[in-house]
Amino acid sequence: MTLAAETYDELREIAARYPQARSGLLPMLHLVQSVEGRVTPEGIQACxxxxGLTPAEVSGVATFYTMYKRHPVGTHHVGVCTNTLCAVMGGDEIFACLREKLEVGNDETTADGAIxxxxxxxxxxxxxxxVVMVNWEFFDNQTPESASQLVDDLREGxxxxxxxxxR
Structure with missing residues (x-):
């Protein structure tokens, strides 16, 4: 499988925006993920x-950052910050609520492929x-109730x- 010519063109456009083309790698990986649904081996090769890098160099970046997924994910990626402050402020409770509601664990996708x-x-x-992130956009000051409604809204389209x- 190879990337579409349009995607290659967009990758080149991104690289051209930077005085050092290599600086465009992160947005290029975002593009690959948005088109392919994940960072594929073909996307790594294209980048x-x-x-002018090796696939190993690109792969090293793609595997370092948790935002880049190497496996298929749902239509919507819902991330709950559970680092110290968010956890204390309710992040752990939100994650537990959504885990139960969606019947999935960490980095798992619902049976319908939605979340x-x-x-x-x-x-x-x-x-x-x-903070809860949906497809890497911020949803601040969340509660278990608001996060649950957010997931319901996503599933209902x-x-x-x-x-x-x-936006």
Whole structure:
């Protein structure tokens, strides 16, 4: 399997935005993941080719950052910060609530393929704790109830709007 020509073009465009093309690797991996649903071996190879790196160098970056998934995930990735402050402020309770509601464990996907639930390490958003991320967008000051409603909305196909940041 190879990436589409359009994806290669987008990878080249991303690399061209940076004085040192290698600096574009993180957004390039995001692109691959958004197109392929995960960071595939083909995506790693494509990034390596565009940047003049080895696949091992690209793979090292892709495996270092937890946001890059090497296995299929659900339509929606729901991450609950369970680092110290978020945990104390309710992150652990939120994770337990969603784990029970969705009947999955950490880094597992619901049977219908809709939601992957994951413990997330610090999102550097402690002033908005506890934080839940949906597809890497922030949902601040969550409670078990609001996080449960958020998951219900996702499963029902209702639009959810992040607390901050671009849509």
């Amino acid at each position: 390596a080719e565009v940047l 992957t639930l994951e413990h997330i390490e610090c999102n550097a958003a402690c002033d908005y704790a506890p 209702r639009e959810v709007v992040a607390s901050r940041g671009a």
